[in-house]
Amino acid sequence: MLTRPVQMLRGLLGFLHRTDGSLQRRALRSGMWVALSSVGVAVLTFVRGIVLARLLSPEIFGLMAVSLMATRLIEIFTETGFGQALVHRQEGFEDAKDTAFAMAVARGFSLALLSLIIAPAVAWFYNQPELRGVVSLVGLSFILLGFQNINTVALQKDLDFRRLTYMELTSSVLGFVSAVALAYWLRSIWALVLGQLAAAAITSVLSFVMVPGRVKFRFDFAIARELYHYGRFITGLAIVVFFSRELDSAVIGKLLGMEQLGFYVVAYSLANIPSTYLSKMVARVMFPYFSRLQNDPEALRREYARGVRLVTTLAVPVSVAMLVLAPDIIRALYGNRWSSAAAPLQVLAIFGCFRSLWMLNGYLYNAIGRPQIDFYTSLARLMAMTVLLFPLASAYGVVGAALAVTLPMVAQFALGVHLSGRFIGAPASTAIGPLVVTAGQGLVLAAALVVTKLVLTAEPRVALVCLVGVCGVVWIGFNGRQIRSLLAAGGSP
Secondary structure (H helix, E strand, O other): OOHHHHHHHHHHHHHHOOOOOOHHHHHHHHHHHHHHHHHHHHHHHHHHHHHHHHHOOHHHHHHHHHHHHHHHHHHHHOOOOHHHHHHHOOOOHHHHHHHHHHHHHHHHHHHHHHHHHHHHHHHHHHOOOOHHHHHHHHOHHHHHHHOOOOHHHHHHHOOOOHHHHHHHHHHHHHHHHHHHHHHHHHOOHHHHHHHHHHHHHHHHHHHHHHOOOOOOOOOOHHHHHHHHHHHHHHHHHHHHHHHHHHHHHHHHHHHOOHHHHHHHHHHHHHHOHHHHHHHHHHHHHHHHHHHHOOOOHHHHHHHHHHHHHHHHHHHHHHHHHHHHHHHHHHHHHHOHHHHHHHHHHHHHHHHHHHHHHHHHHHHHHHHOOOHHHHHHHHHHHHHHHHHHHHHHHHHHHHHHHHHHHHHHHHHHHHHHHHHHHHHHOOOOHHHHHHHHHHHHHHHHHHHHHHHHHHHOOOOHHHHHHHHHHHHHHHHHHHHHHHHHHHHHHHHOO
16 A cells, blocks of 8 residues: 555655656756755754744844844845845856855855954944844854855756755754854853854855865956856845845834844845745746756746746745634744734735745845846835835834735735736736635635634643644645645656
8 A cells, every 4th residue: 555655755865866757857857955954954944043033132133134134234245145036147167266256255255354343333323232242243154155156056956955955954053053052151242152153164064064066266367257248247235135135124124123123134034935935945946947048938938927827837826825813823933022023924924925026036036137126126125115114114013014015015026926927928827827726725714714713722832733733634635636736747757
C-alpha cells in the first residue's frame, strides 16, 4: 500500500539531486530547493521572534528597528543593483563578477564608516543616547557581508539552488542559536546587535565554505558602467522601497514612542511572512527563469501565469488565516503584554497578501529589461503612503499606520495587472482569475476557523495548534490535486 508513495519520494529525491534536464524542469527543481530553504528559514525566523519577544521588551525591539532603519537608509542609497544585472547579463559573467565583488567589498567599508558618522544624529533625533553605539556597531555588518562570495549569484543565474539552500539553512540554524543565546545571556539591546553581527559573519564564511568558485579583486570601469546602466533603476527602486518600508516605522517611533513601534514591528514582521518567504521562493527562481525567456513572449506569458497561480495559492490562505487568527497568534505565542500588536496585524495581513502578488510583477519587469516600471509604480505608492501616514497614524495609532501602508499597496497591485497586459500581453484574467478563486477558498477557510474558535475551549497554545491544523486540512482539500501533480512531475524520469 505504501509502495507508490515511497517510489514517488525516491524519485523526487533523485530529481532534486540531478543537474540535467530542460529549462522548465531545472526551474521546477530550483523552485523545490528554494521552497525548502524558504520554509526552513521562515520557521526559524518565526520561532526566533517568539523566543526573543519572550526574553526582551517591546522597547528593545523598537530601538533595534530604528537602528536597522538608519543603517538600511545609507545602504539603500549606495545600492548598485549589480546582482540583478549579473543575472540578467546574457554573456561574459566571469569577466563581470570580479568587478562586482570588488565594488561590494569597497561598499561594505564605506557603509560602516557612514554608520559611524550618522549614529549621533540618529540618537539625537529620537532622544535615545544608546542608539549612538547601537547604530555604529550594526554598521560593522556591512563589512562582513561585503566579502560574501559573488559566486552565489552564478548559482542563481544557472538555476542551481541546491548549494544555496544548504548554505542558507545552515546559516539560519547557527544564527538562531547565537541570537537566542545572546538574548538569554544579555537581556538587552546588545543581544540583538551582536546577533546581527554574528549572522553577517556566519553568512559570509559559509558562502566560501559551501559555494565553489574563486573570486578576485579586479575592477573594470567599462564593465562597472555597463552594470550600473542596468542597475541604476534597481538602485532607485531600492531607495523608494526603503522609504515605503521604513517611513511608517520612522513616524511611529517619533509620534507614538518606542513601545508602540515595538508592537508595530512584530505585527509587520508576521504579516509579511507571505511576501518575505512564500512569494520570494517563487520570485527568486522566476527572475532568472523569466530572464532566459525574455525573447520568447508566448512562453513568458505562460510561465508568468503559472507563477501567479502559485503565488496566490500560497499567499492568500496565509493572509486570511492571519487576519482571522491575529488575536490568537499574539496571545498564544507572544503573551498578553503584546496584545496591542493584534489589530495592526489584521490590517497588515491584507498588505502582505497584495505585496506578495506584486513582487512577482517586479521580478518580471526586471527580467524583460524594464526595471523602471517597478521603480515608477513603487514611487507612486510611496507618495500615496506619505500623504496618508501622518493623519491616519495621528488619528488611529498603529492601526492607522497599517491602513496607510495597505491601501497604496492594493492600488499598486491593480496597476500591475494593467501593466502586465501592456508589456507582455497577459490579459487581466491572468492575475484576477486566480485571486478570485483563492479569495473564495479563503472565505471557506475563514468560516471554518470562526466555527472552530466558537467550539474550541482549549488552552491558547493548544487551541492555536488546532486552528493551524484546520488551515492545513482546508488548504490541502483545495490543492491536493496540484500537490500530487507536482510530486509526480518531480518524481518522473
